[in-house]
Amino acid sequence: MPARHRTVPTLATVAEAAGVSRQTVSNALNSPHLLRNDTLARVQQAIDRLGYTPNRAARNLRTRSSQQVGLRLEPSPEGSASGLMDRFLHSLVDSCKEAGLHVLLFTPEDVNDPLDGYPELLASRAVDAFVVTDTYRGNPQATWLDERMIPFVAFGRPWDDPHATHPWVDVDGRAGVALAVDHLADRGHTRIAWIGWQKSSRIGEDRRSGWVDRMHDRGLSTTRLSARGEDTIEYGRRAAHALLDNEEGSSDEAPTAFVCASDTVAMGVLQALGDRGLRPGPDGIAVVGFDDSLAAQVVPPGLTSVRQPLEEVAVQIVRLLTDRLALRSSEPPHVILTPDLSIRGTS
Amino acid sequence: MPARHRTVPTLATVAEAAGVSRQTVSNALNSPHLLRNDTLARVQQAIDRLGYTPNRAARNLRTRSSQQVGLRLEPSPEGSASGLMDRFLHSLVDSCKEAGLHVLLFTPEDVNDPLDGYPELLASRAVDAFVVTDTYRGNPQATWLDERMIPFVAFGRPWDDPHATHPWVDVDGRAGVALAVDHLADRGHTRIAWIGWQKSSRIGEDRRSGWVDRMHDRGLSTTRLSARGEDTIEYGRRAAHALLDNEEGSSDEAPTAFVCASDTVAMGVLQALGDRGLRPGPDGIAVVGFDDSLAAQVVPPGLTSVRQPLEEVAVQIVRLLTDRLALRSSEPPHVILTPDLSIRGTS
DNA sequence: GTGAAAGCGCTAACAA
DNA sequence: TTGTTAGCGCTTTCAC
Numbered sequence: 184m185p186a187r188h189r190t191v192p193t194l195a196t197v198a199e200a201a202g203v204s205r206q207t208v209s210n211a212l213n214s215p216h217l218l219r220n221d222t223l224a225r226v227q228q229a230i231d232r233l234g235y236t237p238n239r240a241a242r243n244l245r246t247r248s249s250q251q252v253g254l255r256l257e258p259s260p261e262g263s264a265s266g267l268m269d270r271f272l273h274s275l276v277d278s279c280k281e282a283g284l285h286v287l288l289f290t291p292e293d294v295n296d297p298l299d300g301y302p303e304l305l306a307s308r309a310v311d312a313f314v315v316t317d318t319y320r321g322n323p324q325a326t327w328l329d330e331r332m333i334p335f336v337a338f339g340r341p342w343d344d345p346h347a348t349h350p351w352v353d354v355d356g357r358a359g360v361a362l363a364v365d366h367l368a369d370r371g372h373t374r375i376a377w378i379g380w381q382k383s384s385r386i387g388e389d390r391r392s393g394w395v396d397r398m399h400d401r402g403l404s405t406t407r408l409s410a411r412g413e414d415t416i417e418y419g420r421r422a423a424h425a426l427l428d429n430e431e432g433s434s435d436e437a438p439t440a441f442v443c444a445s446d447t448v449a450m451g452v453l454q455a456l457g458d459r460g461l462r463p464g465p466d467g468i469a470v471v472g473f474d475d476s477l478a479a480q481v482v483p484p485g486l487t488s489v490r491q492p493l494e495e496v497a498v499q500i501v502r503l504l505t506d507r508l509a510l511r512s513s514e515p516p517h518v519i520l521t522p523d524l525s526i527r528g529t530s
Numbered sequence: 531m532p533a534r535h536r537t538v539p540t541l542a543t544v545a546e547a548a549g550v551s552r553q554t555v556s557n558a559l560n561s562p563h564l565l566r567n568d569t570l571a572r573v574q575q576a577i578d579r580l581g582y583t584p585n586r587a588a589r590n591l592r593t594r595s596s597q598q599v600g601l602r603l604e605p606s607p608e609g610s611a612s613g614l615m616d617r618f619l620h621s622l623v624d625s626c627k628e629a630g631l632h633v634l635l636f637t638p639e640d641v642n643d644p645l646d647g648y649p650e651l652l653a654s655r656a657v658d659a660f661v662v663t664d665t666y667r668g669n670p671q672a673t674w675l676d677e678r679m680i681p682f683v684a685f686g687r688p689w690d691d692p693h694a695t696h697p698w699v700d701v702d703g704r705a706g707v708a709l710a711v712d713h714l715a716d717r718g719h720t721r722i723a724w725i726g727w728q729k730s731s732r733i734g735e736d737r738r739s740g741w742v743d744r745m746h747d748r749g750l751s752t753t754r755l756s757a758r759g760e761d762t763i764e765y766g767r768r769a770a771h772a773l774l775d776n777e778e779g780s781s782d783e784a785p786t787a788f789v790c791a792s793d794t795v796a797m798g799v800l801q802a803l804g805d806r807g808l809r810p811g812p813d814g815i816a817v818v819g820f821d822d823s824l825a826a827q828v829v830p831p832g833l834t835s836v837r838q839p840l841e842e843v844a845v846q847i848v849r850l851l852t853d854r855l856a857l858r859s860s861e862p863p864h865v866i867l868t869p870d871l872s873i874r875g876t877s
Numbered sequence: 878g879t880g881a882a883a884g885c886g887c888t889a890a891c892a893a
Numbered sequence: 894t895t896g897t898t899a900g901c902g903c904t905t906t907c908a909c
Contacts, residue, residue: 193886204896209888219894236653240590241886244901249587251634256623259616266613266824269606276603276635285656287598288623288633306583309632416828447828454830477613481763481794481825483801540902551880556904566878588902591885 192233201229212237243308251285252504253310255300257317266477267493271338274497275314282505286314297323305333312504314338318351325349334507336500340517342385350503352496352518356386356473359489359522360393360442363471366487366524367440368401372469376408376438378422378448387411390444390473408438419443419451420458427459439468440530446472446479449486453529469530484528491522539580548576559584590655598632599851600657602647604664612793612823614840618685621844622661629852633661644670652680659851661685665698672696681854683847687864689732697850699843699865703733703820706836706869707740707789710818713834713871714787715748719816723755723785725769725795734758737791737820755785766790766798767805774806786815787877793819793826796833800876810876817876831875838869 190196194205201208203226210217211226218226229235243249254275259268276286287310291299297317301324304310311334315324318339328335329349337351367375377394380387391409398405407429410422427437443449449472456463456470463470464484472479475490499518506513537543545552550573557564558573565573576582590596601622606615623633634657638646644664648671651657658681662671665686675682676696684698714722724741727734738756745752754776757769774784790796796819803810803817810817811831819826822837846865853860 194888195886205886206888206897207895210895213888217894222894234653236650238591238886239654239656240587240594240596241901242888243587244585244591244885244903245887245889247587247901256620258620266616268616269613272619272635273603273605273637276637280637286635288619288635290620290623290627303583306581307586309586416830450828450830457830476824478825478828481797482829483763483797483804541904542902552902553881553904554879557879560904564878569878585902588885589904591887591901592903592905594885 192235193238194235197226197229197233197235200233201226247308248311248508249309250283251287251310252279253287253289253301253304253313255313255315255317256288256290258294267474267491271316271493271497274494275500278497278501282501284311284501284504298327301328301333311508312336314500314504318342322347325351334504336503336507338496338500340519348516350507350513350516352499352503352520354491354496355519355521356390356489357393357396359473359491359524360390361397362393362522362524363442363473363487363489364394364397364401366526367442367469367471367530368397368403370465370469370530372440373403374408374436374438375403375440375442376410376426377405377442377444378410378412378419378426378452379444380414381411387444394442414445414447416447416451416454419448420455421451422448423452423455424458427455427461441468441470443470443472446474446476446486446488448472449488449529450478450482453482453486463529465530471524471530475525479525479527487527487530488525489522490525492520495520539582540585541582544573544576544580544582547580548573594655595658595855596655597630598634598657599626600634600636600648600651600660602660602662602664603635603637605641612821613825614821614823614838618663618840618844621841622847625844625848629848631848631851645674648675648680658855659683661847661851665689669694672698681851683850683854685843685847687866695863697854697860697863699846699850699867701838701843702866702868703737703836704740704743706820706838706871707737708744709740709869709871710789710820710834710836711741711744711748713873714789714816714818714877715750717812717816717877719787720750721755721783721785722750722787722789723757723773724752724789724791725757725759725766725773725799726791727761728758734791741789761792761794763794763798763801766795767802768798769795770799770802771805774802774808788815788817790817790819793821793823793833793835795819796835796876797825797829800829800833812877818871822872826872826874834874834877835872836869837872839867842867 194208197208198205208226211223215223279286289300289304293299313335315335315337318337322341325337325341340351340353341347377391379391395405412418412422429437441452449470452470453463456468461468472486472488475488479486479488503513541552541555544555555573558570562570626633636647640646660682662682662684665684669688672684672688687698687700688694724738726738742752759765759769776784788799796817799817800810803815808815819833819835822835826833826835850860
């Protein structure tokens, strides 16, 4: 039991109690192999008895490091189905802890400035490194941080600059969508539609390519089965209606299944089915979303969805991060993880 | 523009550049009113020119404070609709920033130990205070922290110990539900059912009391209109079916509206309506949830839901926190905020 | 209003 | 293997 009403123990307190020098106590903590077993034991005992914990501020000052990593919280768009951040944050904090790192959150003053917040934290030495998540809209942060040799790892690959050398981890959206196509085709669907995002979205086009290529791999046509628009429920609904209206013509039957670029869009598809009195599901129109959001888990009859392996993403990010912080080079410095499919009632 | 390839500027660097002592620079930062205007300007200019930012570790060491608050991330139950944490975290980080505080996340090693993680962070002086969110299952943390005079503010009132003196902020669930009842009754509903949680849940009973009392206020009967069970979609569905089966008897007509203790339960109600071919909405069966989760925003036709004012919760928490940290007493030390209603298609 | 001295608690570098 | 010395960058105290 730690001493209660005394002054907080320091290295000096412990050293005196154990009859050694302060340095020896420090070594007991940071380089125990340097000590003789009996000394180590004696010091350890004193530490336990006094309930000593090193003062981080002092250690940070001396070692010029904070053992903290910064994460900028991006505004999560209301009305989008996702809520991935919760899951990711949890995994990240867990993985960081194992590496002796803490996660410090910050938000920008100006949401539209992708760099806002980074320099301040760094200059004050509040963090040693960053995890950058906001890479979908290009990544000026990555460039900025990289130029200044600031340690960071990105969640999301640098679409604009495939040759960027900074470490990053990403999820293979293309493979995830291919998985969805396989799943549906294996269940006998041949008219599998895609509803995705605008052409300008690199992530959207990556995911879409999984649909196009896997459909063709399996000898299925993609003609008149694709729609692109905003990432909203409303768009998903409109697009689904439009595709389902495609009844006439010989090979142009209406789709029997939908693969969507996001759960948000998929929710719109489910609405459209409801509008038409169609039942989603294996016996009706199959629907697959992307993100395995809370909404996917909760909407009747359960939305089948591509699930990002965020736990593993966090593990890999921390691996790359610790390599960077130790000035080790990482092999490989880029990681692409494959998602899997959470199968539910809609397929 | 900050000097690039030079060593990082310190107080001493700035002092020399401005031709003053280190102390004067420190004062310029922390007590600018002590300086003559021209000195202040000269120092300020040197600071800007060199791009100087105080080193937090050094300041922390000297002031024995970290300007950081710890927040323990609780595992968010998969399959529940909520996702409030995202919204709350964001608001909290924002509010903290205005008070010069940063939010440090941690997770417990052992999820079942409500104290796990707190002592370590505190002993290492990594944080000055905590925000405690996990108060629904009693609050041993609050007691533990309070006994040790550790500054903290709880999100959630101490149900088990109404006389606890620690500062807390909570949302008035009872008032939120009453709001929902008013909303439905104003639209002509008289048979308004409640589907909530087990009697053992203090929060659940608080919310339920809003229904009971407001129904009686308005002269409406609550007989045979109440169900209590788990916080799952499946339970919501079963309970809704059971209540809707109540057709016979004179005053015991089936309900025309449902107020639910959570969006999760409300999703189950929506499923039950679907099962029966009933349409949710103002012209059909009205449904109101609680939490204004992503699912509520996204499920067709949009679930009306009680929305917690998390932004204001964060503001109040930070107010209480800064009072505590300044050894000021707060008036009032307990805050109960009233939620409002996000009205959507189901009502 | 400004400056000099001391020290927060720790660890790197070196000496014994 | 252990101890000594110095100093990380800042703020508190007190003198001027």
